[in-house]
Amino acid sequence: MxxxxxxxxxxxxxxxxxxxxxxxxxxxxxxxxxxxxxxxxxxxxxxxxxxxxxxxxxxxxxxxxxxxxxxxxxxxxxxxxxxxxxxxxxxxxxxxxxxxxxxxxxQNESVRQLYAALEQCKTEHRELILLRYIHGFSIRESASIMGWTEGKVKTVQHRTLKTLKGILDDSKKEEELSNGTI
Amino acid sequence: MGQSKWNEEKIIQTLREFPKVEDSRSKEELFDQIQNKMGQEETEKKSKPFRFMPVLAAACILAIAAIISPTIMDQFDLPKDGVSQENESALSTSTKSPNEKDTPTSEQVEPAGPTEEAPDTSEVVPFAQVEEEYKYHVGITEIPEDKQVVTAYYPDQEAMGVVPVSFLAEKGLSRVEALEEALSTISDEELGLSESGLSSVNLSENPNANTLVLDIKPGSIQGSTGERIFVQTVQNTAFSLGYETIAFMSAGKPGYEFSHFGPMESMEVSAPEKGVSALLTNTGTLLLVNGLQLNGNVEPETLEDALHWMSKDMEGFGYQETIPENVFFKEISEDGKKVTIEFSEGTTLEDNMKYVAMLESILMAAHQFGYEQVDFINAPIEQIGPYHLSGTLPVLKAPNVIRP
CATH class of the missing domain: 1.10.1740.10 (RNA polymerase sigma factor, region 2, helix turn helix motif)
Incomplete structure (x- = not known):
C-alpha cells in the first residue's frame, strides 16, 4: 500500500x-x-x-x-x-x-440501554442507524453506502427508530415487573 | 406503570451521545500489521493447492469421452458419495428453439442441427464444486436429448425472495410429473433454503390452456409475506416450465381465498425479474438468483444495464453481487441472437468457483434478454471452470442444477 x-x-x-x-x-x-x-x-x-x-x-x-x-x-x-x-x-x-x-x-444508563437495544435490530437496520446518527451521514450518503434508495433509507430509519422504542419500552416494563413496581 | 421516557427525539439524542471508541494502535503499528497481513495473504495464495483442478480434470475427461462416444455417457454411472463427485452428461447437442426468447420451457427442447458456428460446449459439464466453505452447483447450457429441465423456486430463509433450483427429469414425463419429481428430490434443507410452497399443494395441468393448476388446502398460506413468496414461487416455477396461466383451486373447487390478495381463480404467468444476484445460504451454498437485490426497484432494460447493476454491491441477508469489483466491461455488442462482451484492460479473472458463478450469471442474464450465444473478447485467461472463453458459449439454460 x-x-x-x-x-x-x-x-x-x-x-x-x-x-x-x-x-x-x-x-x-x-x-x-x-x-x-x-x-x-x-x-x-x-x-x-x-x-x-x-x-x-x-x-x-x-x-x-x-x-x-x-x-x-x-x-x-x-x-x-x-x-x-x-x-x-x-x-x-x-x-x-x-x-x-x-x-x-x-456511560449513563440510557446509553447502555440503547446500545443493548441496537443489538436486537436487524444488522442492516443497525448499520443505518449508526451511519445516520453516530457518523452523521445524510440520507443521500447513507443511501449510497447501503446501496438503497433514499426512500428506503427514510422508511427503514423511521421503522428502526420505532422498533428501538418498542424494545426499550419492553425492557422498561420487564424491569418494572422484576422490581415489583407494577 | 411509569410513562416511557423513550421517544424518537430521545433515541436520536442518546445515539449522538454514544462515546467515541478509538483504536489505540498507532498509525505506524497499524500500517505494519496491514503490510504483514498482505504479505501473509500473498504467501497463502501462492502456496494454496489448486483445488479446482481435480474436479475440472474429471469433468474434462468425461467431456472428451462423451464427444468420442455419447453412448458411453449414457451408461456412465458416477459415484454419488458427495457433491464433488456429482456429474451427469449434459453434452447432448439438443438446444432450445431459436425463436424462444424469455421462455425457457422444457417442452421446447429440440435437437440442434449443425450450424456454421456451433457454440463451444465440449466441456460444459455440470457438476457441483466445493471450494473452502462454499458449495456451488454448476448450471447447464445444453439440455441432454433425453432430459427436460425443471427449475423449481424455493424461498430463501429470510423470505426476502425465491431462488431457482434446477433438476434434470426424464423427457417422457409430463411437466407436472417432472416438477413433482424435482420437488421430491431437491433437499431445500441441504441448500439452506425454505420449503417450497408447491410441496404442499396438489399439482395438475390443463395442457390445452397451457395452465398449471394448483389445488391449495384452505388457509394453508399464512400472512402477507407468505402469500407474496408463494405467488413468486408459483409464478417463476410456472414460467420455467413454459406455462402461460396459473389456475387456483381449493378443495376441488375453482378459486382460492388469499387472506391479503383476496379471492383469485387464475393468474397470467410473467417472467422472473431480470438481472442476476447470488445468494450464499447458511449451509455455505452459493446459488444464482433472478433479479437484482438492490432494494431500489431496478429493472434493467438491456444486458449491458443488467451487467452494470450486477457488479454493484448488493449486500444483505446473504445476497451479493455476482460480478467482482475487478471485472470491467469495455463494450457489449449484439449480432442477432449472439452477444459479444469485451473485457476492459485491467480486468482480472481467476479459474475458480467464484468466477464460474460470475460467468454463469452473465450467461444467465444473456438468456433473460433473449440471446442464445455469448462471445467473450479480451479475457485475461483462457478458461474458467468448464467454460472456454476463447470459443462461443451458449447461454445458461438452467442455474443451480442439482443431481440426486
Whole structure:
C-alpha cells in the first residue's frame, strides 16, 4: 500500500471507521482485525475509485461490506458447529459481553440501554442507524453506502427508530415487573 | 406503570451521545500489521493447492469421452458419495428453439442441427464444486436429448425472495410429473433454503390452456409475506416450465381465498425479474438468483444495464453481487441472437468457483434478454471452470442444477 495514501486516510477517517466497525461487531479484537481488511480492499481498488461518491462514503461502503462478510461467515461457522442458526440468536453469537467497549460501560444508563437495544435490530437496520446518527451521514450518503434508495433509507430509519422504542419500552416494563413496581 | 421516557427525539439524542471508541494502535503499528497481513495473504495464495483442478480434470475427461462416444455417457454411472463427485452428461447437442426468447420451457427442447458456428460446449459439464466453505452447483447450457429441465423456486430463509433450483427429469414425463419429481428430490434443507410452497399443494395441468393448476388446502398460506413468496414461487416455477396461466383451486373447487390478495381463480404467468444476484445460504451454498437485490426497484432494460447493476454491491441477508469489483466491461455488442462482451484492460479473472458463478450469471442474464450465444473478447485467461472463453458459449439454460 502506498504509505502516503494510508497516512492520509488514517488521519482523515481511521477512528471513525474503527468506531463504525466496533459498534457493528461489538468486539474490539474483531474490529481491529477487520479495519485492516478494509485498508487492504482500499489498496486493491483505490485506483478504481471514480469519485462518484465522496471518499468517506466509499470507505464506509467498503467497511460495511467487510463487516457484513464477517457476520455472514460467523453465521456459517455457527451453523456448522452449533446447529441451526437463528437470526434471533445472532447477538449471542457475535457479541462478547465481557469485551464491550469500556467507553460504553462507563456511560449513563440510557446509553447502555440503547446500545443493548441496537443489538436486537436487524444488522442492516443497525448499520443505518449508526451511519445516520453516530457518523452523521445524510440520507443521500447513507443511501449510497447501503446501496438503497433514499426512500428506503427514510422508511427503514423511521421503522428502526420505532422498533428501538418498542424494545426499550419492553425492557422498561420487564424491569418494572422484576422490581415489583407494577 | 411509569410513562416511557423513550421517544424518537430521545433515541436520536442518546445515539449522538454514544462515546467515541478509538483504536489505540498507532498509525505506524497499524500500517505494519496491514503490510504483514498482505504479505501473509500473498504467501497463502501462492502456496494454496489448486483445488479446482481435480474436479475440472474429471469433468474434462468425461467431456472428451462423451464427444468420442455419447453412448458411453449414457451408461456412465458416477459415484454419488458427495457433491464433488456429482456429474451427469449434459453434452447432448439438443438446444432450445431459436425463436424462444424469455421462455425457457422444457417442452421446447429440440435437437440442434449443425450450424456454421456451433457454440463451444465440449466441456460444459455440470457438476457441483466445493471450494473452502462454499458449495456451488454448476448450471447447464445444453439440455441432454433425453432430459427436460425443471427449475423449481424455493424461498430463501429470510423470505426476502425465491431462488431457482434446477433438476434434470426424464423427457417422457409430463411437466407436472417432472416438477413433482424435482420437488421430491431437491433437499431445500441441504441448500439452506425454505420449503417450497408447491410441496404442499396438489399439482395438475390443463395442457390445452397451457395452465398449471394448483389445488391449495384452505388457509394453508399464512400472512402477507407468505402469500407474496408463494405467488413468486408459483409464478417463476410456472414460467420455467413454459406455462402461460396459473389456475387456483381449493378443495376441488375453482378459486382460492388469499387472506391479503383476496379471492383469485387464475393468474397470467410473467417472467422472473431480470438481472442476476447470488445468494450464499447458511449451509455455505452459493446459488444464482433472478433479479437484482438492490432494494431500489431496478429493472434493467438491456444486458449491458443488467451487467452494470450486477457488479454493484448488493449486500444483505446473504445476497451479493455476482460480478467482482475487478471485472470491467469495455463494450457489449449484439449480432442477432449472439452477444459479444469485451473485457476492459485491467480486468482480472481467476479459474475458480467464484468466477464460474460470475460467468454463469452473465450467461444467465444473456438468456433473460433473449440471446442464445455469448462471445467473450479480451479475457485475461483462457478458461474458467468448464467454460472456454476463447470459443462461443451458449447461454445458461438452467442455474443451480442439482443431481440426486
Amino acid at each position: 502506498v504509505e502516503h495514501i494510508f497516512n492520509r486516510l488514517y488521519v482523515d477517517y481511521h477512528q471513525s471507521l474503527y468506531q463504525f466497525l466496533i459498534y457493528m461487531l461489538r468486539d474490539r479484537d474483531t474490529a481491529e482485525e477487520l479495519v485492516q481488511d478494509v485498508y487492504i480492499k482500499v489498496m486493491h481498488s483505490y485506483d478504481k475509485f471514480k469519485g462518484d461518491s465522496s471518499e468517506k462514503t466509499w470507505l464506509f461502503s467498503i467497511a460495511r461490506n467487510v463487516a457484513i462478510d464477517h457476520i455472514r461467515k460467523s453465521k456459517r461457522q455457527n451453523k456448522t458447529f452449533f446447529g441451526v442458526f437463528n437470526v434471533d440468536d445472532r447477538k449471542d453469537q457475535l457479541v462478547h459481553p465481557d469485551r464491550l467497549p469500556d467507553e460504553i460501560l462507563e
